[in-house]
Each structure stands twice: as C-alpha cells, then as structure tokens.
Amino acid sequence: MREYLVVFLVAAAVTYLLTVFAREIALRTNAVAAVRDRDVHAEPIPYLGGLALLGGLVAAYVVARELPFLSRSGELVFRDAGVVLVAGALICAVGVVDDIFELDALTKLGGQVLASGLLIYFGVRFYFFPTSGEGAQFSPEPQQLAILTVLVIVATVNAVNFVDGLDGLAAGVVGIGAASFFLFCYQLTVINDATRATTAALLSAALAGACAGFLVHNSHPARIFMGDSGSMLIGLVLSASTLTLTGQFEASELSTEQGTGPGFLPVILPVLLPIAILIVPFVDLLLAVVRRTRAGRSPFAPDKQHLHHRLLEIGHSHRRAVLLMWLWAALIGFGTVLASLFQGPLMWTSLSVMVLVTMVLTFVVPNAPAPAFLAEEDG
Template identity: 70%
Template sequence: MREYLVVFLVAAAVTYLLTVVAREIALRTGAVAAVRDRDVHAEPIPYLGGLAMLGGLVAAYFVARELPFLSTSNVFTFSDAGAVLLAGALICGVGVLDDIFELDALTKFGGQVLAVGLLVYSGIQFRFFFAPNDVQFSLDPGQGALLTALIVVATVNAVNFVDGLDGLAAGVVGISALAFFVYCYEITRINEVDRATTGAFLSAALAGVCVGFLVHNFHPARLFMGDSGSMLIGLVLSASAITVTTQFSSEDIALGADGARASWLPMLLPVALPILILIVPLMDLVLAVVRRTRAGRSPFAPDKQHLHHRLLEIGHSHRRAVVIMWVWAGLIAFATVLASLYTGPRVWATVSAGFAAALLLTFVLPILHRPGHAADPLSAALSGADEEPSETL
C-alpha cells in the first residue's frame, strides 16, 4: 500500500509541475479556448492539460519500476501498463492536434480506434465472463476486441463529454480511479495473491494525475485539459479495468470477502465499472443526442441544457455544481465496489445513507443557501461565480 501511495504522490506532483509547462506550450501554439457566444468564461484559457497528465503517468511508471516491492512483481504488470501508456500517448497526441487545429470528429474517432488497436495488439482485451455457478463464457479474439473497442471508445467520449465545468472531468475520473484501486487491492487481499497488479498501479497513478491537475483546473481554471487530457484519462480508466480480466482468474474475481462465491456484479465489474462510474455523463449524452435530433439539429451541436447547466439553473454555484457531480460519481463508484466485494445489511445501509445525502445536497442545499448568500463555511467555500468553460461536444 505504501508504494502505491508513492505512485499516487509522484503522479500528482509531476502533473502539478508540468501543468505550468503545458500552459506555456498552449499559449505559444495557439491551443486556447477562445470566448464564444455560447461560452460564459470571460477570457481565453489554454488547453493541453493532457501533456502534463501524460507526463505524470510516465513519471509514476518509471518510479514504480524502481520501488522495492512493485519492481519484483509479475512481468505482465509493467508490460501491460507500458502498453496502456503507449496507447495513451497515441490518443493524447491526437488530442493535442485537435486542441491546436480542431480536427473533425471522424479523424478523432480514427485516432481512438488506433489506440484501441494498440491495446488489443498488446493483449489487453476482454477474454471471458463467468457465472456464479462456475460456468465460464469465453470470447474469441474478434468478440473480445470488439467489446474492448466499445467500452474504451464509449469511456473516452463520455469523459470528453463531461468536461463541461472547471474540475468536473478530472474530479469524476479521479474519484472513479480511487474506487477502482480499492477494488483491485481488495481482490488481491481477499484471494491472498500478489498485491502488485496493473489495475491497481494504473488507477493509483491516474488518481494522482487528476489530483495534481485539479489544483490548476478547479474553478476558476487556469488551464483546460482539452481533448488531449479527457481522451487520455478516459482510455487509462477503461484499460485499467480491462487488465483485471487478463491478470486475474475467474475464481479470484468471483470470490467475495466472506469467502463465498459472489454474484454477477463482481464478475461483470471490469465491463460495468467504466459504464456505471460514467452513467451520469452517459445518460446526459443520450439525452443530448435525443434532444438535438428532435429539434432538427446535429447530435454534435453544442447547447446549454446538460445536467451541469441544470444544476446551475436550480441555484448551485459553479463550484458547488462540480462538487455535487463529484458526490454522485463517488456514490456510484464506491457503492458498486462495495456491493461487488461485500454483502449484508451494513453495505446497503451505507449505500442508502449516501444516496439520501446526495439527494439532499442536490435539491435542498440550493434552497437553503443560494450562491452569494451562504450562511455557513461549507456553502461559502463551494460558492463562486457562475462562470463556465467551453463545452467539448
């Protein structure tokens, strides 16, 4: 656990420092979010935060290879992690070109497919699913590659889509990565196997990267991650989940904390977790496509009717809207992990209490404390000007 903490801190520190360099590169190359009619931010803000994030991930990778425990792990731990970082560098490069030159959607999609192809070529793809009665469903290479492509591309675009408020995407993905780290670590502890896994390493590094970037990106943001960052962290999040199916046996994943055979949830978690974590932005994406299509507009035509816009409309400040969506992301992510590893009334009582608290924060807090009229330190800390960065879709 201590070495994973080192990985987290290295990723956070390097990302924090490189963000200043990335901002300067963005200003020199013209990768700047200009102020448009549909935007609320009052001045241009640089992109290319993905460069700093990639630097943080790479630094964590090389440091981890020298740590006493992680350096002695299975050879596949770092070979798979290296493949994920190569695919991440590829998709980050596509995002950098988009941040500078504004690539068309088809070109970006092509870059995403190439990155998935690199993952599949490196052996990182879904291979099997299984039922609680020990029946295993094997996938042939074509089926596994197709499912891998669907999950990765959907996650990449969902993260890109949710990057609509300062700190929103980085916070959601950072919380999700922490939840998945807990899952990976607990799986190894419960089954008494090697604690060093690709999923745990990547999720710890990804959480650190998001924390380091948030210092510069939380409202008011000094830098946007841009497509270079949103596509990178989306790919790493989904790929870290996929590595669980390549490095754990079906027996390991299926065994619950009480030693009994688990239900369907943990067996489907590598597929379900990226979707469940991003269920709010994915739902927002579907609603946006339906809304725009019904209005006779392109599904990719931006508007201001997303969920985070609605939170602003009902009385939340910019910062508070972001924190509310972090709360929902954390609730979904950690509830999924808890339900997959543990059973009993305490688990469901904890999840129910979290759900009730999230509802109160979402709908009651804006009634009690309007932005600019906060009566308590929490509301004052979370209140801020209703400024908003450019939307990515």
C-alpha cells in the same frame, strides 16, 4: 499499499509541476479555449492539460519500476501498463492536434479506434464473462471481444469528453472513479490472498494522482483546461485499467468477502465499472444524442443543455455544481465497489445514507445560500 501511495504522490507532483509548462506551450501555440455561447468561462483559457497528465502518468510508471515490491511483480504488470501508456500517448497526440487546430469529430473517432486497436493487438482487452456456477466463465470469439473492447473504450473516452464542461469536473470525476477502482483491485487481492501487484491497481493509483495534481490548476477559476488531449487520455486509461484485470485473473480466482467462491459482481465489475463510474456523463451523452437528433441536428453539435448546465440553472453555483457531480461520481463508483465486495445490513445502510444525502444536496437545497468559502467565487 505504501508503494501505491508513492505512485499516487509522484503522479500528482509531476502533473502539478508540468501543468505550468503545458500552459505556457498552449499560450505559445494559441491552443486556447475561446469564449462561446455554451461555455461558462468568461475569458480565454489555455488547453493542453493532457501533456501534463501524460507526463505525470509516465513519471509514476518509471518510479514504480524501481520500487522494492512493485519492481518484483509479474512481467505482465509493467508490460500491460506500458502498452496502455503508449496508447494513451497516441490518443493524447490526437487531442493535442485537436486542441490546436480543431479536428472534426470523425478524425478524432478514428484516433480513438486506432488507440483501442493498439491495446487489443498487445493483449489489453476483455477475455471472458462470468456465467452461473463456481468459476464458470464464457469466452466469446476474439473478434466479438475485440469489438466490445473498442466500444467500451470509445464510449468512456467520449463520456469523459462530454462531462468536461465545468472547471475541475472531468478531472474530479475520473480521479474519484480511479480511486474507487483502486480500492476494488486492492481489496479483491486481499480477499483472495493474491499478489497486491496488478496493472489495474498501478494504473488507477497513477491516474488518481495525476487528476489530483491537475485539479490544483483546473479547479474554479481554472487557469488551464485539459482539452481533448487530456479528456481522451484519462478516459482511455480509466477504461483500459479495468480491461487489464480480466487478463490477469481467472474467474475461479475471484471470490466474495464470504469466501464462498467466485461472485458474479466481482468478476463482471471490470465490464461495468467504467459505465458505472461515468453513468452520469453516459446518461448526459445519451440525452444529448436524443435531444440533438430529434431537433434535426448532428449528435456532435454542441449545445448548452448538459446536466452541469442544468445544475447551474436550478440555482447551484459553479463550484457547488462541480462538487455535486463529484459526489454523484463517488456515490456510484464507491457504491458499486462496496456492493460488489461486501454484503450485510451495514453495507446497505451506508449506501442508503449516501443516496439520501446526495439527493438532498442536489434537489432540496439548490437555492440555499452557499457557505462563505463557496460563495466567494460569485462575489
């Protein structure tokens, strides 16, 4: 655990420092978010935060290779993590070009599929699905698994891109998701008395750290946006980190807390977690597609009717809307992990309390005065 904490801190520190340089590069290349009708910021903000995020991830990877415990891990751990970072660099480069020159949606989709193909080529993909019976698994044809892998990655990348509409929103949601997945990976190895060194844990710890370091500059009022270079990068790393788990564990090696053999949720969670963590932006994405196509517009046509815009409309301040979205992400992400690993009245009671508190904060008190430290932004 201590070495993963080092990975988290290195990613956070390096991302924090590199964000200053990324902002300067953005200003010099005119990669700046102009003020548009659908935006909530009132002045142009630099893009290219993805460069800092990528630098933090790479720094964490390099340091992890030198740590006493992680450096002795299996060869697949750093090999797969390196493949994910290369694919991340590729999709980040596409995003950088978009941040500067504004690529069309089809070109960006091509870059996402290309990065997904790179992962598949080097073996970072889905390998099996659980079925009934202890240790039983179902492995479809490689072509079917490849298609599913691409769909999950592309959907996650675009969901993160959709949720990147308020200062600190995307970085916070993905950071919380990465932290919850790290908890899942680490606790799963503890329960099964397996090696603590996994690609999934390494990548999720680094991703959580990079998002934390970036949030210092990206929280409201933001001094820099991550842009497509950042949103596509962290979306790919989040989804790819879950994919690596099915390549390094067999269904028979995963068991529940009670040790009664392979549990369905622990095995299927790598498939579900990117969707579970990003269920809010996924729903937002689906609603946006339906809304726009019903109006006779392109599904990619921007508007100002996303969920975070609606939170602002019902009375939440900018910062409180972001905190609520983070709270929903934590509820779904950590709730899914807890439900997959633990059972019993305490777990269900905890989840029920979390749901109740989140619902009350979202719908019952939207017009209540914000605390002084949250209201200062609107003064």
